[in-house]
Each structure stands twice: as C-alpha cells, then as structure tokens.
Amino acid sequence: MPESPSEQLHENTSEPAVRGYLHSPATPNGEALILTHGAGGNCDAPLLVALSEIFCNHGYLVLRCDLPFRQERRTGPPFPGNAERDRAGLRNAVAAMRTRTEGKIYLGGHSYGGRQATMLCAEEPDLASGLLLLSYPLHPPRKPEQQRIQHLPNLRTPSLFVHGTRDPFGSAEEMKNALKLIRAPWRLLEVEGAGHDLGFKGKPKDHELLTRVAVEFAAIFKS
Secondary structure (H helix, E strand, O other), X not given: OOOOOEEEEEEOOOOOOEEEEEEOOOOOOOOEEEEXXXXXOOOOOHHHHHHHHHHHHOOOEEEEEEOHHHHHOOOOOOOHHHHHHHHHXXXXXXXXXXXXXXXXXXXXXXXXXXXXXXXXXXXXXXXXXXXXXEOOOOOOOOOOOOOOOOOHHHOOOOXXXXXXXXXXXXXXXHHHHHHOOOOOOEEEEEEOOOOOOOOOOOOHHHHHHHHHHHHHHHHHHOO
C-alpha cells in the first residue's frame, strides 16, 4: 500500500488547540475525515496511521489528531472531568477542516476518542455528516452493567461501528442491542476473533481489513 504524504498540523486559533497530522490525497474526492485515538494512545497509533493512509488513498483529506488530554500529558488516561474539553477539541478539529474543504466532514476514532465523537454529535447533530467508530467502549471490561449508552437515543448522525467479536469492552451481541437505541442509520462491521485493538498488527492482512472498512464506509455515506 503506498504511503500518503502527511504534514504536521498545529492550530492555536481556538482553545483547545488542534494538533495532529494532515494526510492530503493525490486525487481529492472533496471530503474529509477526522480520526482520533483511545484513552491509552495518541494519534501516532499504528492503527490510526494505517487507516489514515488508506482513506487518503481513497481520496479523503484525513486529519489524525491528539485530543486535548494527550496534548497536555504524553502518557496516562484522560481525567473523567475533562471529557468535555476533549469534545471541544474535536469540535475545533472540525472547524479547522472546514477551512480546508467544502465537502462533507466525517468524524471518528478508536475507543475513547470514538465515544467522545458520538457524545459530541449527540449534542450537535449537524456537526458531522457521519461517524466511524472503532471498538466503541460499550462498558468497562467485566462490568457489563455499566453501559455507556445514555446519549445514544439522541444520536442522529449515521454511523459505522467496527467491532471485534472478542472485545472485552462489549460483545457483538451487546453492541447490537445497544445500537438499536440510535435513531439514525447505523451499521455494525464485525471483525471475527479480534479484541479491542481489532487485531491490527501492521501485517498485510490487517491492511486488507482496513481497506474493507474504507470501502464499506464509502458505500454507506456516499450513496
């Protein structure tokens, strides 16, 4: 798979700042995708880098960005009380991309980052044209009673969920039941035998999976 060129992006026009890497396609399709990371990672996570390159090769302008909590601390999980600030960072990332494209803007990410994207779009339904959620953290491992679904009935943004069948943060069956709360179109792409990392090891077969994600994404949102 050819690598797409990327450049560092650092915008301080709004608080919190937008920091990450911009992947510019050789043949733009006029649309953009913003991807962010989970609670334990950053925008340099191999899964996000590979997915950004694949979407870029499909014509999308892609921004993979660090959430505000990661900009402030190189390691460690986010503080629960600062989640609203992380959502503000995603909102600013959308604003930054609107200055770079006139087409549709999609929002998403892995685990915690994807969850914050769903919460933000539940609050602001016109913010993004669609969501790409990788390993949505439905509940903490071994605590199925603590489901993070309160905002889902307010979600009006079409969404593609990509979920491993062995994800400890929620089984495929639990995900299907939870997603029935969403009143917008949604689709669940199951990754057989994968855990919370979607089984991504950077091998050729893993890139085939991510290409499948990009193809299905385009089929859903560009129809």
